[in-house]
Amino acid sequence: MEENQKFSLIDRLRSFKYAFNGLKLFLLNDHNGRIHVVAAVIAIALSWWLHISRLEWVAILSVIAIVLAAEIINSSIEKLADVVSPSYHPQIKIVKDLAAAAVLIAAFLALAVGAIVFLPPILSVIR
Numbered sequence: 001m002e003e004n005q006k007f008s009l010i011d012r013l014r015s016f017k018y019a020f021n022g023l024k025l026f027l028l029n030d031h032n033g034r035i036h037v038v039a040a041v042i043a044i045a046l047s048w049w050l051h052i053s054r055l056e057w058v059a060i061l062s063v064i065a066i067v068l069a070a071e072i073i074n075s076s077i078e079k080l081a082d083v084v085s086p087s088y089h090p091q092i093k094i095v096k097d098l099a100a101a102a103v104l105i106a107a108f109l110a111l112a113v114g115a116i117v118f119l120p121p122i123l124s125v126i127r
């Protein structure tokens with residue numbers, strides 16, 4: 001795209017359309033993504049059931065968004081890597097393993113936040 005192109009609302013709306021198409025592709029085709037979406041739905045249902053505070057909602061929704069965004073970027077890098085090098089390449093291994101590590105960090109954060117928010121009320125219901 002040209003550097004000095006005029007601002008166009010139509011172009012901005014078209015970008016949204018492409019982004020929503022990416023979201024659709026992710027939800028329909030990405031197996032790891034589906035697991036994260038199911039986990040997100042369970043976390044939201046649990047939050048509702050436990051009547052968590054506004055700040056806890058902010059924490060839960062934030063980690064859900066971080067995990068999904070990391071998974072989408074990981075999936076995008078995997079697809080690009082498969083085009084660049086369909087056969088085995090040691091550098092592609094590093095690229096894909098690094099992208100997967102980003103998802104792992106996000107997932108660990110989600111686990112920690114989930115434990116901090118959900119464990120105390122669940123333990124008090126059980127007792």
Ligand SMILES: Nc1ncnc2c1ncn2[C@@H]1O[C@H](COP(=O)(O)OP(=O)(O)OP(=O)(O)O)[C@@H](O)[C@H]1O
Pocket residue numbers: 031032078085086087088089090092093094096097100
């Ligand atoms: N072309 C390649 N060259 C080198 N290593 C690769 C290559 N493709 C995959 N790998 C290795 O296999 C691992 C898994 O890659 P893959 O693309 O199958 O990811 P995945 O998480 O199993 O994705 P999905 O299940 O969505 O296909 C990578 O992290 C990397 O270590």
